[in-house]
Amino acid sequence: xxxxxxxxxxxxxxxxxxxxxxxxxxxxxxxxxxxxxxxxxxxxxxxxxxxxxxxxxxxxxxxxxxxxxxxxxxxxxxxxxxxxxxxxxxxxxxxxxxxxxxxxxxxxxxxxxxxxxxxxxxxxxxxxxxxxxxxxxxxxxxxxxxxxxxxxxxxxxxxxxxxxxxxxxxxxxxxxxxxxxxxxxxxxxxxxxxxxxxxxxxxxxxxxxxxxxxxxxxxxxxxxxxxxxxxxxxxxxxxxxxxxxxxxxxxxxxxxxxxxxxxxxxxxxxxxxxxxxxxxxxxxxxxxxxxxxxxxxxxxxxxxxxxxxxxxxxxxxxxxxxxxxxxxxxxxxxxxxxxxxxxxxxxxxxx
Amino acid sequence: xxxxxxxxxxxxxxxxxxxxxxxxxxxxxxxxxxxxxxxxxxxxxxxxxxxxxxxxxxxxxxxxxxxxxxxxxxxxxxxxxxxxxxxxxxxxxxxxxxxxxxxxxxxxxxxxxxxxxxxxxxxxxxxxxxxxxxxxxxxxxxxxxxxxxxxxxxxxxxxxxxxxxxxxxxxxxxxxxxxxxxxxxxxxxxxxxxxxxxxxxxxxxxxxxxxxxxxxxxxxxxxxxxxxxxxxxxxxxxxxxxxxxxxxxxxxxxxxxxxxxxxxxxxxxxxxxxxxxxxxxxxxxxxxxxxxxxxxxxxxxxxxxxxxxxxxxxxxxxxxxxxxxxxxxxxxxxxxxxxxxxxxxxxxxxx
DNA sequence: TTGTATGCGTTATCAC
DNA sequence: GTGATAACGCATACAA
Numbered sequence: 001x002x003x004x005x006x007x008x009x010x011x012x013x014x015x016x017x018x019x020x021x022x023x024x025x026x027x028x029x030x031x032x033x034x035x036x037x038x039x040x041x042x043x044x045x046x047x048x049x050x051x052x053x054x055x056x057x058x059x060x061x062x063x064x065x066x067x068x069x070x071x072x073x074x075x076x077x078x079x080x081x082x083x084x085x086x087x088x089x090x091x092x093x094x095x096x097x098x099x100x101x102x103x104x105x106x107x108x109x110x111x112x113x114x115x116x117x118x119x120x121x122x123x124x125x126x127x128x129x130x131x132x133x134x135x136x137x138x139x140x141x142x143x144x145x146x147x148x149x150x151x152x153x154x155x156x157x158x159x160x161x162x163x164x165x166x167x168x169x170x171x172x173x174x175x176x177x178x179x180x181x182x183x184x185x186x187x188x189x190x191x192x193x194x195x196x197x198x199x200x201x202x203x204x205x206x207x208x209x210x211x212x213x214x215x216x217x218x219x220x221x222x223x224x225x226x227x228x229x230x231x232x233x234x235x236x237x238x239x240x241x242x243x244x245x246x247x248x249x250x251x252x253x254x255x256x257x258x259x260x261x262x263x264x265x266x267x268x269x270x271x272x273x274x275x276x277x278x279x280x281x282x283x284x285x286x287x288x289x290x291x292x293x294x295x296x297x298x299x300x301x302x303x304x305x306x307x308x309x310x311x312x313x314x315x316x317x318x319x320x321x322x323x324x325x326x327x328x329x330x331x332x333x334x335x336x337x338x339x340x341x342x343x344x345x346x347x348x349x350x351x
Numbered sequence: 352x353x354x355x356x357x358x359x360x361x362x363x364x365x366x367x368x369x370x371x372x373x374x375x376x377x378x379x380x381x382x383x384x385x386x387x388x389x390x391x392x393x394x395x396x397x398x399x400x401x402x403x404x405x406x407x408x409x410x411x412x413x414x415x416x417x418x419x420x421x422x423x424x425x426x427x428x429x430x431x432x433x434x435x436x437x438x439x440x441x442x443x444x445x446x447x448x449x450x451x452x453x454x455x456x457x458x459x460x461x462x463x464x465x466x467x468x469x470x471x472x473x474x475x476x477x478x479x480x481x482x483x484x485x486x487x488x489x490x491x492x493x494x495x496x497x498x499x500x501x502x503x504x505x506x507x508x509x510x511x512x513x514x515x516x517x518x519x520x521x522x523x524x525x526x527x528x529x530x531x532x533x534x535x536x537x538x539x540x541x542x543x544x545x546x547x548x549x550x551x552x553x554x555x556x557x558x559x560x561x562x563x564x565x566x567x568x569x570x571x572x573x574x575x576x577x578x579x580x581x582x583x584x585x586x587x588x589x590x591x592x593x594x595x596x597x598x599x600x601x602x603x604x605x606x607x608x609x610x611x612x613x614x615x616x617x618x619x620x621x622x623x624x625x626x627x628x629x630x631x632x633x634x635x636x637x638x639x640x641x642x643x644x645x646x647x648x649x650x651x652x653x654x655x656x657x658x659x660x661x662x663x664x665x666x667x668x669x670x671x672x673x674x675x676x677x678x679x680x681x682x683x684x685x686x687x688x689x690x691x692x693x694x695x696x697x698x699x700x701x702x
Numbered sequence: 703t704t705g706t707a708t709g710c711g712t713t714a715t716c717a718c
Numbered sequence: 719g720t721g722a723t724a725a726c727g728c729a730t731a732c733a734a
Contacts, residue, residue, distance in 0.1 A: 014504065014505045014506055015480070015505065016480060016483065016505050016506070016507075019726090019727055019728085020727065020728060020729095021727080021728095029704080029705085030704070030705050030706080031705090031706095031727090031728080031729090032704070032705060032706080032707095032729080032730080033703090033704060033705075035728065035729055035730080036703095036704085036729090036730095038728095038729095039729075039730095044703065044704090045703070045704085046703060046704085049703080049704080063480075063481045064727080064728070065422070065483060065726090065727055065728070066481065066482050066483065067418045067421040067422045067427060067483060067726090067727075067728090068422055068710090068726075068727035068728040068729090069727085069728060069729080070418040070710095070728095071416070071418045071419055071422055071709095071710050071711065071712090071726090071727080071728075072709080072710055072727080072728045072729050072730085073710085073728085073729070074710075076418065086443050086446060086447050086450075087443060087444070087447065087646075092437050092438060092443055093438070095437060096437050096438065096464060096466070099437075099462060099463075099464050100464070100466075103463075103478070108461055108478075108482055109461070109462055110459055110460070110461065111450060111460055111462050112450075112454075113447060113450050113451075115447070115451075127454070127459075129366070129367060129414075130414045130417065131417050131459055132367065132416060132417065132418060153365065154365045154366065154367050155365055155367070156367075266646075269646075269647050269650050270650065272650065273650035273651075276652070295438075295617075295620070296620050296647055296651075299620050299621065299623065299624035300624075300647075300651065301627070370710090370711055370712090371711065371712065371713095372711080380720080380721085381720070381721045381722075382711090382712080382713095382721085382722090383713085383714085383720070383721060383722075383723090384719085384720060384721075386712070386713060386714085387713095387719095387720085389712095389713095390713075395719065395720090396719070396720085397719060397720090400719080400720080415711080415712070416710095416711055416712075418710090418711075418712090419710075419711035419712040419713090419726090420711085420712060420713080421712095421726090422710090422711080422712070422713095422726045422727065422728090423711080423712045423713045423714085423725080423726050424712080424713070424726085425726075
């Protein structure tokens, strides 16, 4: 038998463990030069040196350690994203927009899911702070102004998404709820529905739900001559109460057409289920339009008319707002309200 | 007027900017002592010193900088999570489990969403590597074995979730597809359905879809005396083809009951929509059972019977597997197959 | 234009 | 037991 083969040549360091020193040595220059090339893009470098460094970086596959950079610069290039509930399609959609925008801007996202647990909100801020995120995008449960105060006290910018918390003076990116409600209720009115019911999950401290409810009531007040309307809070699991609310709506309407405006996708779905239970046809027996436009909206019954939220934009704008602040912009708190889009489907066709 | 008030006392450093040195000074000890207290929990410390340090840490609200720790220890305590599509309810559910488990184990999650873009898979590995994640949990698109190779070459452990990629020899945590298919098909058979159709999105290179399809065919082959079955790949958007496949199924069945096994929730929904179009009643005219059990499954039609996946467990187990490897365990590649749960609903009741 | 030296906040190896 | 001190990988002020 032949002798064992000689040890394979010293495996090159994985790209991961390469330091700026390795690159410097390889290129025959000093660490500082490599650093300059990396940061200033070879601005103050001789063509020759620049080429050599570029080659070294390329061939070695070097990428600088964000840890070391963070330590040195005092900036982590990390953004903390706190989300009310990743199981909620709206949360996820925003998450998607945020993650993409952060990546494009050279930031990374650290995610913390509250799973609708109000206790966790402060914990989230603390945990992410410990990791030295530079700022927060917060889809809050609205209950804990303390968490927000914590962040503010740390001097870290916060951008709220979809929901305010307390009367905090921070940036907010959200749907233009008032306009959206008007366009939704207007659509129902144009379609001939005369008796409307706004149905939401319990309003609690969640600002978006409250805004939608009061915008609805405002709309009804303005059109009291032609429309009637009421608000109903549907408790999770209590289908009997929901069914009864719907029956009451149609009793009130008599022969006139009645319709429901659902405050979010969860409610839309429950109403679709309720109409099936009651043997009603969506559109003809009961109009339905709902906030949010999940993938199943087009496929349930005759299709559910929806107010589609520009979730990608919300995420993107929130990210940009935050990054602006990270770069030191000293602006007053902003509110960016984005328009929703009405998607007409069978559930609001009486034909 | 009195003179302006004296400057407020120098605001204490935000908890964020405190260093171990601040704590040491406050407690009247050296950095080394504080570090020892933090890491060994005051094992080799005099009671007196331990108490003072503990007090200092508590009162200042100090928490060490993960960056500095990462730099020094060569470990980032970061885990990279690559997800096929955050819009997919299965992906999200796994994400939830992973995030929770990581947090509990003192790791943080860096998220990368592929948005079903096969091009992005390598990019994801690279980006997360640059951030020095210690390992990956990968919900792959199955297309790019190269991405996996990249990770392996970096010497970073990878745990796959739900889907294999190529024939890579790495840990895999997934549903026990074979058993799940057997229990699903068995359930249909017991309920009296005789002619079955397995419907999936295009199988492509996605291992879970292929496994389910072939397990289905295996089951049919074993029960050829009492059952007939076929596989149909439904292209996105082509409802006509889907409708025709369903009609063909019932033609083939004649008077005998026919049922569909849907490979995931997207397909379940499309079939529910199709039956509505065709004017069929789920359960009586056509049986339906689907993989995945999203929140709307109970509310569509008479309720859709489902194979619920233990998504939280999948995420949790994947995380534990990964962490084991991070701690140096040198085990052969493992496959952990978790059982699904049959949730009986109206869509498989012929009564 | 390029190199040398310092320090970011930690942990770990020494001494004492 | 405890305290100096040297790295970890990088960016930068200063020297050359």
